Amino acid sequence: MLHGLIAGAAMTLLAAGSLDEPYAPEQPVEPSLNASAVAVCIADAPWISYDVTLVDPDGLSTTRDVSLVFRKGVERYDLPLGALGGDDRLAGSVLCPGSAVDAQGTGAGWPGWRRVDGEWRDVGEDDLGWTRVGAHVTVEMNPAAAVAVAYPPSTPGCVPGPRLEPPSPRPDSVPTAGAAGAGLGPRALAATGIELAAPLLLGAGMLTGGLAFVTARRRPRL
Template sequence: MRHTVRAAGAAALLLASVGVAPSVASATPAADPAADCTPAVDEYGAPLPCEVRVEVLSPVCDADVPKLRYALTVVGAARDTVDVTWVNPDGEDVVQADQPLSGTVPWPGAVVDAGGRPVDWPGWRLEGGTWVQGDEYDWVRPEVTVRFDVNPAATVTVAYPPSSPVCLTAPPRSDVLAAGAEPGVGPGDGAGERSEVLAATGAQVAVLAAGAAGLVALGMGAVALRRRRQG
C-alpha cells in the first residue's frame, strides 16, 4: 500500500512539474523602433515624442558636383548628428554617417579630385576617353530614396539635380571636350558643354548681325533712289 501511495505521489508531482514548465517555442517581442531614443521633456516635465522633421530638402549642383542640401528638426532625441542613408533597392545602401543636422552631402557616385574638381558622375563611366552611360550607381537616378536616421528616422524621395549652362551634373560630350577644351582643363570643368553653348550663342549673334547689316543696306538704297527721283 505504501508503495502504491508513493508511486501515486510521484506521478502527481511529475504531472505538476510538467504543467508549470515554460514552453520552448516562446514568441519574441518586436523591437521598439524608438528604443535608442532619449526623449527630452517639456517645461512641465512630460516626455516629448521622438520625431524628425525634414525642413529643407533641395538637390543642387555645386561646382559641377551633384549634392543634396537638407535641414532637420529633431524633437525628443538627444542626438545632434544624423546618418544619411541612400537606399539601394537592389543592393547595398550607401551610408554617410555622423552628419550634422543641417548641411550638404554629395550624391553617391560623385567623385572629386584633391582640388575638389569632379572626375566622375553617378550613372556614367569613362571608356577609351568617351563617357558612356551605365555604372554601379545607376540606381541613384533619376530619383532615389533617402533616409535620415536620428532614431527616429524620416524617409523621403529626391530627384537627381539637372545640368544647366553654368553647372553640370553629367560629364560633357567627349568630342566637344576634345575639340574645344583648354590644355589642363578636365571634364569636370564643363569646358565641352559650355564651349558648345558659347559657340551656339556666337553663331546666333553672327546671324543677327548679318541681318541687321542687310536691313541697313536696303534702307540706304531706298534713300538714294528717292533722292534721284526728286532730282
C-alpha cells in the same frame, strides 16, 4: 459616540483605499525629426544640402549619428552625414552617392558613369546609377524622416556629369554639299562639274545657233 467612531473608521478606510487605486501614467513623447534636403549642381558636381533637427523632449533617441539612406528595389546605400550638435541640429552639404570632385572642387566622377579606355560611358544603374532616378530617400538616426531628393538637372552653366565631346567625323565620310559646292569632296566636285558642264555646253550650242540664225536672216539679198 460609538456611531461616531464607526463612521470615522469607515472614512479612514475609504481614504486609504482611494490611494491604492491605479492611475494612468503620463506617456513619453516619441522622438521625431524635422528634416529637409535638396540636390544642387555646383561646378559640374551634384551636391545635397541638408538640415536635420531632432525633437526628443524625453530623451528616448538611442543615437545621434545621422545618415541619408537611398533605397530602390533591393538596392540600399547609406550615406553618413555626421552627428547632431549640442542643439540637436545638423546642417551641411555632401556629394551625391558615387560622385567625386578634383582638387579645385570641380566634378570628376558621377553615379552611373564609368571611364573606359579614356572615355566616359553611361553604365545605366551600375556604379550607383540607380540613385539618380526613382530612389526613395530618408534621413535616419532613430527616428527617421522621408525627404524628397532628386538628382540635380543640367543647366547652361552646370552639368552634373561628364562633358562629352561631339564625335569626330570619319576620314572617309563625304560631307553634305553646301552653297556653291562648299564642303564637297573631290569626287562630288568632279561629278557636279560634269553635270553642270552638260547644260552649259547645250546652252552655248543653242546660243551659237541662235546667233547664226539671226545673221542668216539679216544677210541682204544679192
